[in-house]
Every structure is written in structure tokens, then in C-alpha cells.
Amino acid sequence: MNRKLHFISGMPRSGSTLLAAILRQNPRFHAHMSGPLAGMFRTLLGGMSDRNEFSVFISNARRQRVLRGLFENFYADVPQEVVFDTNRSWCARLPALQTLFPDSKVIACVRDVSWIIDSIERLVRQNAFQPSLIFDYQPGGTVYTRANGLAGPEGLVGYAYDALKEAYYGEQAPGRLILVTYESLVTKPKETLQALYAFLEEPAFPHDLDHIHFNAEDYDRKAGTPGLHYVRPRIEAVKRTTILPPDLFRRFQGDAFWKDPSQIRKEIPVL
Template identity: 30%
Template sequence: MKTIYFVAGLPRSGSTLLMNILGQNPDFYVTPTSGILDMLGQVKNNWDKNEANRARERNENELIKKNVLTGMLQGYFSHIEQNICIDKNRYWLESAEMAAAILGGKEKVKILVTVRDLRDVLASFEHLYRKTSALSQVPLDANNPIKCKTALGRFEMFIDDAQPVGRAFNAIRDAITRGWGPNMHIVDFDKLTTNPKATMQSIYQFLQQDNFQHDFNHVEQITWEDDTAYGFKDLHVIRNQVEPQNPRWPSTFDVTVTESSAWKNIERFARFWER
């Protein structure tokens, strides 16, 4: 049986960088954005829609369902040599209860949660939009052509509950409400980039794994994704050197955005994990 940990959190908050740093450890196998969570969810949500499954004795049906889900997750990593696998999907926090059932108990669920000042998360998305829209159409633009014409409109869409930033933000806060705080380890983007050694040491302590000496000056990208699938160019491309990043939002947005009511609300929660 593989030991499986999870990485979730906000988009544009360093999860790809974190995975590639962790991937320097030969004992770890790390994923790009993983689809196994969605597959597990589809099986879980459709299992009892099957007439034959519903007709089984209830306890037996639940046991078989759990065994199938466990087999799926373990099977996803069965071709991997390493015994420690780290799966990245920002929505694992929404499914922490399922993860506990699959892994055999709440105490076995460990989730690294990457976070970043929400204003910089949104500035990063805005830069990706501008870069991609130069020669391509962003799906957000195709689905909302009028609202997407302005930076304020795009900002308001990015924070919508149905969009990645809003949904991930809600997932983190709700997981804490549901009592998963002790199973979560917050990885602050600013701390990761300014003091990576201490940040990684705290991660190893949380995972209860032996510390590893990482090379923060030469981080080879070993997780690759075709970002055209997500509609943005270079969504998961990292810098090879871990170094501090200046805030981007002051040079990205002008008063049209920063004096809006939506922005004022975001400012209240910009670094919500510190509250």
C-alpha cells in the first residue's frame, strides 16, 4: 500500500513549485494536477444510482464501494516505484471525508494547502489573461464576452463561487469549519519563496517524514501539463530558482478595480489564513 498525501489550496499560489521542490526527494512521487479525485467522485456519486448496488445489503454495499474507491486510488499509483505519493488537486479539501474513508481514518489524511495574498492571486490571473488573449480566446471570454471586456469584470468573475479562486477559497474555509484544520498544513507562498528551507522543514515535520536537503537554486520542472486544456498559456510553468516575488497587484490594477466594492471585500480576506 502506498502512503498518499495531498496538495490543495488556492490557484496561482505555488502548488506547482511546491510539487517540483518535493519531487527532488527520491522517496517521493509527485503529480501534476491529478484527475483521480474527479474519477473517485464520479464513482462515489453514481454508485447508488445502480439498481443492483442499491439492492445489496446496505453494509456490504458500503464496504464494496469503499474497497473499489480504495483500489482506484492505490491503482492510480501502482506503476510508481516510490512508496510515498503526493497527489495534487486543489479540491481535495472538499472531499476530505472521502479521503479519510479511503485511507482508513481521519488521522491518515494530510493535506498541504498552498495560499497566497488573494490580491496577487487575482493579479496573476489577470496577467495570464492578458498574455493568453493576445493570440487566443480564453474560455472565460468565450462564455462571458461582455463582462470579460474589462479588468473589473474579469476580477469579479475570478472570485465567483463557481470559478477557481472563489471555489478554492471557500473549500479552504469550509474544510476548517468541518474540523479538518489539524489535517491541513498551510504553505504560504511568500514564506516559501523568501525562506524555502524553513518552509520545507515544517512540511516534513507535518508529514512526519525525514528531512531532505533541497536545492532551491535549481528546481527542475518534472511535472508538466498541457495548459491549453485549461485555456491559459503557461499556467503551470515555474521559475527554476526559488526567490522572493514582489506583490504584483499594485502595478496590475488601477483605481477602477481597487476602489470597487468587490476589491474592498477581497482586501478584508487577502491573507485570511492569518486571521
């Protein structure tokens, strides 16, 4: 590609949309909410596998050229010099990304799982008359069944969490992966951005953290979850108590491995 390419990944409801909204203030950067490119990547990769009767004609070199072409063509009309593509599944693609884009970095947004589940449950209750895409538009269930579905290996949270751990403990992570905690992003945004820019080897930019603009209302309405990608115009940490039952909230405490000294990799920065 004739531009730099980086990736925003990690956990849902952990600040990835907020981070993209901030980064796009820089005129050199293109960033947005989660998009379709990762799904297209997965579909192409499967279509070029041995389930294709003509796969004998598709070498790894051709696969790589096709996949690079996907990115090049998707962003062909983007004038910015640096592109950030957002999707939770990029954390599960580090070996491929290292080969396709050796200079790319992956920013993984993270947050305590209990508060992620809490945040999604709040959205469900705020939109009580609109079944959500998050649960395949299925009404019904309880806070427990919703939490179980989210945390399962194929659930919105469980898949992202497993992909994050795969990336964090993988051999491609040093020098390529950085974790940005939701707490740091909303309580120490200037310091967090300064460290992030240094990791990306980009010159500093004076972001306006009191006037952040982002609008995905049409997508959120279609997803049956108004407010899903809402970003406050001013960064602030909002203190609140959980709406989850105490036993359910406690179930996920301790899952933040990036806080556990016994599990931390010192070579992977955590902001």
C-alpha cells in the same frame, strides 16, 4: 495502499505546482500538478449513489473499497514510497479521506485572494489571442467580469476558497491539515520545507532550490494558457505592483482568514 498517500490542495496560483516541483526532487516522493484523480473520485462516488438503479447492491464498505482501488490502480506504476496527489477539491473531501486513508495529510497552499486574481489576469493578458480553459475558452469580458466569475461559488477561486474554509474549520483538520502560504514558500523555502517535513513525519532531504525542474507546456498550451504551470528554476520573491483596478484589488483584501487572529485555529499550523 502499499505506500503513503498525501494531498496538495488549497487555492489556485498559490504555489501548489512549485511545491510539487520541489518535493519531487526527493527520490522517495511522487508529486505533480493538479491531476484527474479527484474528478474520477467524484464521478465514481456519484455513479454509486442512489441515482444508480442497482445502488441497493452497493454498500458503504463496497464504495470505500472501490474508491481505495481507484487510488491503488492509478498509482500502481509509481515506484516512489510517498505519493502527493494535487487537486483543489481535496479540501472538500476531508471526511472521506480520513476514512479511506487515515494516515494521510492535506497540504493547503494559500495566498491573498487579490494577488490570486491579479496573477490570473496577468496570464489572460499575456495570452491575449488564446481564450483560456479557465474561462471555458470564452473570449471577451472585462477584468471585472473575469474577477466576478473567478470569485463566484463555482468559480476557480471561489470554489477553492470555500473548500479551504470547510477543511480549516472542519473536525478532521487538527493533525491532518497544514496551510502553506505562498509568501513563506518563496521567501523562506528552507524553513518552510523543514516545518512541512516535520508535519509529514518524513526525514529531512537536501532540496536544491536553485535548480528546480518542471515542465507542463503541452498541457498549458492545450488549456489556452501558456505559462499556467510555469515554475522558475530558482525560487525567488518577485516584487510587483498589481495590474488590477484599485477598487477591484481592495474588494478581496481581508479575505485571508488565516491571518486574522479572531479566526485562527491554533491547532492548525500555518507556515
